[in-house]
Amino acid sequence: MTNTSFILFDDQTREDLLPLTFTRPVADIRIGIMTIREKWQHFLTAACSSLTVDYLRAKFPVVTAENNILINGSIVPDSVLVQQIKALLPGELLAQGALLIAANVAAGKINDFDMSNVGSLCVKEYGSEILQIRYPWDIFRLNGEAIQRDFDLLTHGRKSAAISKTNNIIKSENVFLEESARAEYVTINATAGPVYIGQDAEIMEGSVIRGPFAMCEHSAVKMAAKIYGPTSLGPHVKVGGEINNSVIFGYSNKAHDGFLGNAVIGEWCNLGADTNNSNLKNNYAEVKVWSYAKERFVNTGLQFCGLIMGDHSKCGINTMFNTGTVVGVSANIFGAGFPRNFVPSFSWGGALGYEVFSLNKAYEVATRVFGRRELEFGAIDKEILKVIFEKTAKYRNF
Numbered sequence: 001m002t003n004t005s006f007i008l009f010d011d012q013t014r015e016d017l018l019p020l021t022f023t024r025p026v027a028d029i030r031i032g033i034m035t036i037r038e039k040w041q042h043f044l045t046a047a048c049s050s051l052t053v054d055y056l057r058a059k060f061p062v063v064t065a066e067n068n069i070l071i072n073g074s075i076v077p078d079s080v081l082v083q084q085i086k087a088l089l090p091g092e093l094l095a096q097g098a099l100l101i102a103a104n105v106a107a108g109k110i111n112d113f114d115m116s117n118v119g120s121l122c123v124k125e126y127g128s129e130i131l132q133i134r135y136p137w138d139i140f141r142l143n144g145e146a147i148q149r150d151f152d153l154l155t156h157g158r159k160s161a162a163i164s165k166t167n168n169i170i171k172s173e174n175v176f177l178e179e180s181a182r183a184e185y186v187t188i189n190a191t192a193g194p195v196y197i198g199q200d201a202e203i204m205e206g207s208v209i210r211g212p213f214a215m216c217e218h219s220a221v222k223m224a225a226k227i228y229g230p231t232s233l234g235p236h237v238k239v240g241g242e243i244n245n246s247v248i249f250g251y252s253n254k255a256h257d258g259f260l261g262n263a264v265i266g267e268w269c270n271l272g273a274d275t276n277n278s279n280l281k282n283n284y285a286e287v288k289v290w291s292y293a294k295e296r297f298v299n300t301g302l303q304f305c306g307l308i309m310g311d312h313s314k315c316g317i318n319t320m321f322n323t324g325t326v327v328g329v330s331a332n333i334f335g336a337g338f339p340r341n342f343v344p345s346f347s348w349g350g351a352l353g354y355e356v357f358s359l360n361k362a363y364e365v366a367t368r369v370f371g372r373r374e375l376e377f378g379a380i381d382k383e384i385l386k387v388i389f390e391k392t393a394k395y396r397n398f
Helices: 036-044 079-086 136-141 143-155 359-372 379-391
Strands: 004-009 048-051 067-072 092-096 099-104 122-125 168-170 175-177 187-189 195-197 208-210 213-215 226-228 231-233 242-244 259-261 288-291 296-299 307-309 325-327 347-350 353-356
Touching (some): 036 048, 036 079, 036 143, 079 099, 136 143, 143 175, 143 195, 143 213, 143 231, 288 325, 359 379
Parallel strands (some): 004 048, 092 122, 168 187, 175 195, 187 208, 208 226, 226 242
Antiparallel strands (some): 067 099, 092 099, 288 296, 347 353
16 A cells, blocks of 8 residues: 555553553564564554554654554454455544444544544444454463464465474474574474474473464573473573463563463563462462453453563562462562562562562663663663653552
């Protein structure tokens, strides 16, 4: 489409997806192999900007053009949906009931665009099924379907790099290695779903992997790890121990033994050696988790739900997380016993109590962590953390 800008907008699901969306637009959530933004860009063969909250706009600016197609950033694309969105004429809106999917909007109406002011648009109803990420637990709950979709997209018409004969591969047609990926003396069972190993990623000897499984570029699975699908590892992630049905965003580490199950871990997080999370209550009841949108605990409808952790958070060795624990941004958790199952952002402590983790200390840690990756923690990132610190102060009643 000539001179068209594609813009991924945040709707009310942004509040439901906190703490993961404190630091990113909804479209930058990773599910499957790619982020939602990367999926849209793959289908549209065009860059997509974001329409998000004010404090994130310096890092994620909106880009407008003569024609502007706004797309709900919580929706995972497919070919049928993309075709209908591309066909939208100026002044047309695609919806499914109350869910606003996409709209062709004039540049002057973009900044105040939401479902409450679309009365002048011509509504087209979308009748096919939609895959939408509404809550943090949807990320691991729907991850298997997302891995399969992304696997089909990324490997279509391509041939996997050669897989070393030292490996024990079950259903090899469902396994794809990029050219620089490495795996030796590993067992991979792709019977239940595909396995994708990205560029410069390595699975070390003795590890056992069950699909669906995806690891992005420059990630590492350490020796003798046990991973059950559906599990995804973002770029520059290092994992060890036992993992089940979890999604770990980029630049985070769970490098040692310990169990992580039915979990979502944000970027720049570190789980200390022998960290474990419970993903099943002793009474087998459905799990409740803290909701920032409702400001109370809500029922997930799931029997299995583990840990949701926002960006920049860390925990010390032997940390134990109870079922359905939500940890905010830039928290530091340590000590014996189970911490509470809602840990506010910028908390320092554990089961014996918390104090405020100061903003300057958070800056210092982030600067060092970024530096280890030869990246800069700049002024825009500092301002984002500052706003989050202020917005979350009401939860830190220590």
